[in-house]
Amino acid sequence: MTRAALVETARLSIARGSQSFAMASRLFDQPTREKAWLLYSWCRKCDDIADGQDHGGARSEVTDPATGIAKIRDLTALALAGQPTGDPAFDAIGQVARETAMPHAFIDDLITGFAMDSADWSPRTENDLLTYCYHVAGVVGCMMAVVMGVAPDDEATLDRACDLGLAFQLANIARDISEDDAVGRCYLPMDWLVEADIPPGEHMRPHYRGRLADMAWWLANMVGDYEASARVGAAKLPFRSRWAVLAAAGIYGDIARRVDALDQAAWDSRVVISKGRKLGWVLKAMGQAVQPAPSFGRDGLWTRPRLSQS
Template sequence: MVSAIPDRAALVAAARDTIRRGSKSFAAASSLFDRVTRERVWLLYAWCRACDDIVDAQDMGGALGDQSGAAERLALVRRLTAQAMAGQATGNPAFDALGLVARETGLTMAMAEAVIGGFALDAADWQPRTEADLMRYCWHVAGAVGVMMAVVMGVSPDDEDTLDRAADLGLAFQLANIARDLAEDDAAGRCYLPAEWLAEADLPPGEQLKPQYRETLAGLARRLCDMAQAHECSARVGAGRLRARQRWAILAAAGIYGDIARKVAARGDKAWHSRTVVSAKAKLAWIGRAGWRALRPVPASCHRGAQARRHTRKSLIALAEAKPWG
């Protein structure tokens, strides 16, 4: 029998430990929120981290474990999520955390299912064929999380344009992560570069990390980073509609994660000799810079940059509904 749901303080403490271990960058940015928002962000992050770790059989986003049984682990994630959203104790603090933050903010099962859809793709050993496939994957694993984060911050579920911008921040994060983690994903037998991109670049599938193809791979990584930059610009436009401290936190997160993409692009074919990181000093600098930007109007360059994005939340959802995965 599952015991009662832990009290709020215990769930918040567990979630705080999770974000500190799982994402130093996001933990740093979340410190800028007001206390209530900060705690709710931690609670949501804990669920996201737990889902990813369970489906991939990993710990805090580390090396992938044995991938057999992925379908069963995905079913477990869905069952625990449904229990949590129904207000039932799950026996897992991360899922209890989702139930708590959902009750406090109005998150829905449909929002959670959009995120779980990304884990389902990984469990099925899916790889993208087209750029649209890639972006729909990014929507599930990160853009949909951005929407949930926006609701946690108090954005109305009916504010479609602001939710689009929130999704764009998640898309920017995921595109940067994909560019940074090409070597790690290759070691795990995964590739998120669209097959059409590889064909256009005459890059044999499965051989993209070989020395003779590194320069070509760097060009594809820059393409990912340019896409991330356009979505980051869109997110900065949306951040201008948030309350001051929320705007500060989002601009800091956008800057820190944006630096990952910028560093990958700048390192060229050496980007995968070692993991690209943003130093603690650089993160502090972004926190200060974001505080200044939070007080200023969104620059025209951001509006122009946002226009370069080719995919929006609405278009990606429409694609997903019109064309089943497979």
């Protein structure tokens, strides 16, 4: 496929798979927007293979997860070697890699995240949780930073980009506790459940809702810290990229804040952010993008592995 055809296929993928990301991506300049779409299409396809989904829809049983992960690794390696794969989503990651200085270690780290999901992995400790969040989302923040022009050796800015991905994933985990439980998954650390005296697999029972709400409160506070850190890093980006990042940060931060505000009712139905609220964040973020960078240190926050350690 030509580059233009790959971009168009990727545009259709993001429009179908994530309205929030599609909206935020339109704030980028065209070259950045197109590379972001290409990266998204590969991420979406890999995630769907690992989870037995179609653009993030209902999960189906994956009978041979190891084969799916092997397919992801093989097709990705082929694309990174500059060879056509027969699948536009995988050709897209090859295109992005050629157009940017994308470290292949980031791509490998994300594939590790897909493998963790396909193996129904669950965390024992908070550090396990954050390590998982890095592999499925924090590293995507790093990859998007490279797409937006951040140098791969700018560790400080990449740390902040990773923090945004961590905030996104922690917000998703807080929102999706019930949905994950329905398919036999739990991303709440076992240590937290033990401390709350909740038996394994029982956290969605009605009489544990109060304790579950306490965990959601803690997750929301974590989201707030990582979101605040990411806002500092956004100041290093070009204006339109900064605007997009700040809008996405506000939208996903609202997911966690809404879960926290709903308390025990947070999982009665899926928490969504209205289109009007999203547009409000787009306007608010434009103002934030021209303000001086906020001050927020990273002391006490989890730090991603360096490229040399990946």
